[in-house]
Amino acid sequence: MKKVxxxxxxxIAVFAVTTAQAQVSFGVKGGLNITEMSLDSKVFDxxxxxxxxxxxxxxxxxxxxxxxxxxxxxYDQREAKINDETVTQKSxxxxxxxxxxxxxxxxxxxxxxxxxxxxFNIGDDEYTWKDTKTSFENAENTFxxxxxxxxxxxxxxxxxxxxxxxATYNIGISKTADVESFDKVADAVYxxxxxxxxxxxxxxxxxx
Numbered sequence: 001m002k003k004v005x006x007x008x009x010x011x012i013a014v015f016a017v018t019t020a021q022a023q024v025s026f027g028v029k030g031g032l033n034i035t036e037m038s039l040d041s042k043v044f045d046x047x048x049x050x051x052x053x054x055x056x057x058x059x060x061x062x063x064x065x066x067x068x069x070x071x072x073x074x075y076d077q078r079e080a081k082i083n084d085e086t087v088t089q090k091s092x093x094x095x096x097x098x099x100x101x102x103x104x105x106x107x108x109x110x111x112x113x114x115x116x117x118x119x120f121n122i123g124d125d126e127y128t129w130k131d132t133k134t135s136f137e138n139a140e141n142t143f144x145x146x147x148x149x150x151x152x153x154x155x156x157x158x159x160x161x162x163x164x165x166x167a168t169y170n171i172g173i174s175k176t177a178d179v180e181s182f183d184k185v186a187d188a189v190y191x192x193x194x195x196x197x198x199x200x201x202x203x204x205x206x207x208x
Contacts, residue, residue, distance in 0.1 A: 023061035023068075027162075030054035031203030033170075035078050051078025053093060057205055061101075068099040076119065080197070082179070087143050089176075090123030095153050112156040117170065119149045142180045143195075150174045155201070162207045170199040 033051045055074035062068050074093040079086055097115035104110055127143040150173045157166020177195040 025059045025061075025207040027057050027059065027164075027205050027207035028055070029057040029072055029074065029203055029205040031201055033076070033078055033199045033201045035080055035197050035199050051076065051089075053077070053201070053203075055093075057207075059099075059207060066100050066102055068101065069097065070099060070113065071096045077123075078199070082141075082143060085127065085129045085141075085143075087127050087145075088123065089121065089145060091119040091121050091149075093117060093119045097153055101159075107161050109159050110156065111159065111164075111166070113166075113168070114154045115152070117151045117153050119151070121145050121147050121149075140182050142178075142182070144178045144180070146175065146177060149176055157203075164205040164207070166203055166205075168201040168203070170201060172196040172198050 031053060033053060035051065053074045053076040055072060057070060057072035057074075059070045060068050072093070072095055074095070076091045076093045077088065078091075079088050081087075095115065095117040097113040099111050099113045101109050101111040125145040125147070129141050152171045152173060153168050154171070155166055155168030157164060159165075174196075175194045176197045179195050
């Protein structure tokens, strides 16, 4: 609940400043991400996979020079490969970032951004497969995605008029999933791990 409250507070702050001579821009944003799945285990092998995201974004420039906010609602789809099994995650991302911008010309600028993000899982939340590559041939592996995940964004980019291009590193704070391997013969769990994910994101945005 605390994670949701943080994002809501940021959203309220963004809309509150619109009445204080703020510059408001609405646009669309899309890009690619590369997920780095962290799973400390000898049983589960993971590899990075690419995904994509897209959706509306609201940017607010405050009266204070260079400061502002942005908030977005993005559809995100990404994959992780675990023991050669592909897990697809579909989510709605809600990032809310504090921005600092400065101009490098009449129509160009550079910005830095950082802030919290919460994602809500809207796809399948459980994947199960047999283990065929270890001595535990009768084992059943389960990858259980969380309903919501809290993370933090740090990044920056450049803007040219109404266009913006940037890169962000998303740092996972809460765990993304529970990973378990169950031996049906022994009727016992022999491996239980928690997965977290960090993501590099490259994006482009257009503001109307």
